[in-house]
Amino acid sequence: MQKILVARPIFPDVIERLKQYFDVDWHQGEVLPADELTRRLADKDGALTAGDPVGAAALAAAPRLRVVSNMAVGYNNFDMAAFNAANVLGTNTPDVLNESTADFGWALMMAAARRIAESEHWLRAGKWQKWTYDGFLGSDIYGSTLGVIGMGRIGQALARRAKGFNMQVIYHNRSRVAPEIEAELNAEYASKQDLLRRADHVVLVLPYTKENHHTIGAAELAQMKPTATLTNIARGGIVDDAALVEALRTKQIAAAGLDVYEGEPRLNPDLLTVPNVVLTPHIASATEATRRAMANLAADNLIAALGEGPRAGRPPNPINPEVIGKARS
Ligand code: DGY
Numbered sequence: 001m002q003k004i005l006v007a008r009p010i011f012p013d014v015i016e017r018l019k020q021y022f023d024v025d026w027h028q029g030e031v032l033p034a035d036e037l038t039r040r041l042a043d044k045d046g047a048l049t050a051g052d053p054v055g056a057a058a059l060a061a062a063p064r065l066r067v068v069s070n071m072a073v074g075y076n077n078f079d080m081a082a083f084n085a086a087n088v089l090g091t092n093t094p095d096v097l098n099e100s101t102a103d104f105g106w107a108l109m110m111a112a113a114r115r116i117a118e119s120e121h122w123l124r125a126g127k128w129q130k131w132t133y134d135g136f137l138g139s140d141i142y143g144s145t146l147g148v149i150g151m152g153r154i155g156q157a158l159a160r161r162a163k164g165f166n167m168q169v170i171y172h173n174r175s176r177v178a179p180e181i182e183a184e185l186n187a188e189y190a191s192k193q194d195l196l197r198r199a200d201h202v203v204l205v206l207p208y209t210k211e212n213h214h215t216i217g218a219a220e221l222a223q224m225k226p227t228a229t230l231t232n233i234a235r236g237g238i239v240d241d242a243a244l245v246e247a248l249r250t251k252q253i254a255a256a257g258l259d260v261y262e263g264e265p266r267l268n269p270d271l272l273t274v275p276n277v278v279l280t281p282h283i284a285s286a287t288e289a290t291r292r293a294m295a296n297l298a299a300d301n302l303i304a305a306l307g308e309g310p311r312a313g314r315p316p317n318p319i320n321p322e323v324i325g326k327a328r329s
Contacts, residue, residue: 002045002306003064007032007052010071014295021308022046034058041065046306048298049077056082066328067305067315071298073097073154074235075319076208083319087326090319091301095153096293097285102157104284105233108257109201112229114138115255117278139200139227139254141165147199149192149215150206150234151177158203159185170195173206196223201231208235216240221247231257233284236264245270248277259284 004022006015008031018024025040032040034053041047041062047054050071059065059082067089070078078090111117119136122128146162148155151173159169162185169187172195176182182189192215196202202224206212216230217240224230230253232239241262247253255276261267264282271277285291297316304311305318318324 003043004302004306005040005044005047007037007040007047008050008071010048010050010295011292014299017296017299018048018302021303022306038062046302048302051077053077055079056085059083059086059088063328067091067302069298069302069305071294074207076235078319080320084323085329087323087329089305089315089323091298091305091315091317092319093294093297093301094317096297097290098153098157100287100290101154101233101284102161104259105154105158105203105205105231106161108233108259108278108280109203109229109231110141111278112231112255112257113141113201115276118275121275139229141167141201143167144200145170145198147171147190147195147202148187149173149195149202149204151187152205152207155205156181156185158205159187170198192220193223196220197225199228200225201229203231204234204238206234206238208237212238214238214240216244218243218246221252224253226251226253228253229255229257233259236261241268241271245274248274
């Protein structure tokens with residue numbers, strides 16, 4: 001039987017599925033440190049990860065390893081140059097999380113714009129004495145301008161929801177989406193600078209790459225409206241968190257909603273000191289149904305990539321399909 005590592009706690013019934021095909025080494029404790037992950041991968045044919053960094057050293061130490069299946073759509077935890085050099089397949093879990101993640105983007109954006117977390121903390125602290133005309137004034141969503149940076153599948157799902165709020169949608173992306181998608185979403189392409197200047201609510205939905213590091217920093221925040229909100233449901237590192245703290249503190253922008261952070265699960269401690277930011281612990285895709293779908297898709301990818309199951313040899317979501325069928329190097 002081929003051997004696999006499941007590097008994180010996941011649904012036990014998914015482990016049972018994997019056990020039908022593989023000898024499973026299931027790690028259920030805290031996140032594996034890099035050296036421990038490398039050690040546990042050394043005798044494995046495949047692995048299931050969820051954001052765990054896998055690079056050249058781990059691959060070199062695991063000569064039998066042919067596939068690493070990430071239970072996430074983002075795969076910036078994989079060093080894909082190293083995967084390609086070693087002929088190791090990487091897989092991810094796109095699409096199944098689009099709608100839940102888009103819902104959550106709205107929830108964060110609205111919570112930031114309407115100061116829901118901030119006012120709730122105030123209420124819980126027993127500070128509410130009377131209704132006032134100017135208590136927790138926020139910014140409107142209905143009829144405002146939504147600026148989406150990153151118009152992939154999740155960005156499109158997010159933009160689609162804007163119709164019900166009668167919003168104008170502008171977007172920025174590496175390249176323009178097809179005209180029929182622009183028409184369906186009633187979305188106008190804009191330069192990043194134009195978007196930052198015009199949008200009332202900016203939402204980040206782009207993948208993390210070296211080029212996207214600090215897509216939003218001090219210079220970008222300075223271009224935004226003082227009434228605007230910024231929401232990050234993409235990846236830590238796309239926003240310069242220190243610059244954001246400063247912009248929130250000085251009210252250069254009105255509010256922010258963050259689900260992801262530079263260096264998470266640790267976060268810039270200054271973020272905890274500014275009231276006008278809503279902070280959640282990387283849960284945009286966290287509904288029972290979606291996380292189950294992600295786990296099962298990650299299992300499908302692993303099973304098929306290791307030549308088992310009904311899709312043997314044809315994993316549904318290869319990141320680097322060009323290595324399929326090539327000998328490990
Ligand atoms: C993803 O799928 O990339 C989400 O961020 C969950 O990790």
